[in-house]
Amino acid sequence: MKTVIALLFIGAISLTAKAQEFKFENETINYGKIAVGSDGKRVFEFTNVGDQPLIISSVRSSCGCTIPKKPKDPIMPGKKGEIEVSYNTKRIGGFTKNITIFSNAKKQERKVITIKGYVAKEIVPEKEKSMMSSEASK
Known part of the structure; x- marks a missing residue:
């Protein structure tokens, strides 16, 4: 009898645990090495x-240099949504910034996603790099 009650309790929890939840394609976006501006x-x-x-x-966001934009309308079950993030690329150097999402999700009312990368003063395109290296070897 105790086993049956325990199984019914676990089944009820698993049915209600799925109320509102979201799954991200990627929880981290790596900008890689990008140019200033x-x-x-x-x-x-x-x-x-x-x-x-x-x-x-x-x-x-964890910093004023990162501006997130949330969806205006509720996201219906099975539908996709987007969180747009803009990073100020005028700041030279590496960065890792967290964005905290507050929602009505039952399991995770707060969800943290991350952006990271490196803003370089100047980036030389691959074609120019190969030309420069072949000229240097002459």
């Missing part, structure tokens, strides 16, 4: 894998 906009895509509408109440 280049386009700092990237998009995180996610899917509402729950059975209720997912509402993102706010999105905050």
Whole structure:
């Protein structure tokens, strides 16, 4: 009898645990090495894998140099949504910034995603690098 009650309890928990949830394609976006002033906009895509509408109440970044943009409308079950992030690429050097998402997801009301990369003063295209190295070997 105790086993039957325990199994019913576990089954009830697993049915309700899926209410509103989201799954990201990637939780980290690596910009790689980019040039100063280049386009700092990237998009995180996610899917509402729950059975209720997912509402993102706010999105905050760990720094003023990163501006996130949340979806305006609820994301319906099975549908995709996007979090747009813009990084200020006028700051030279490496960066790792966290973006915290606040939502009505049952398992994870707060979700952290990350952007990282390196802003270089100047990037030499691969074609020019090969030309420069062949001239240097002469």
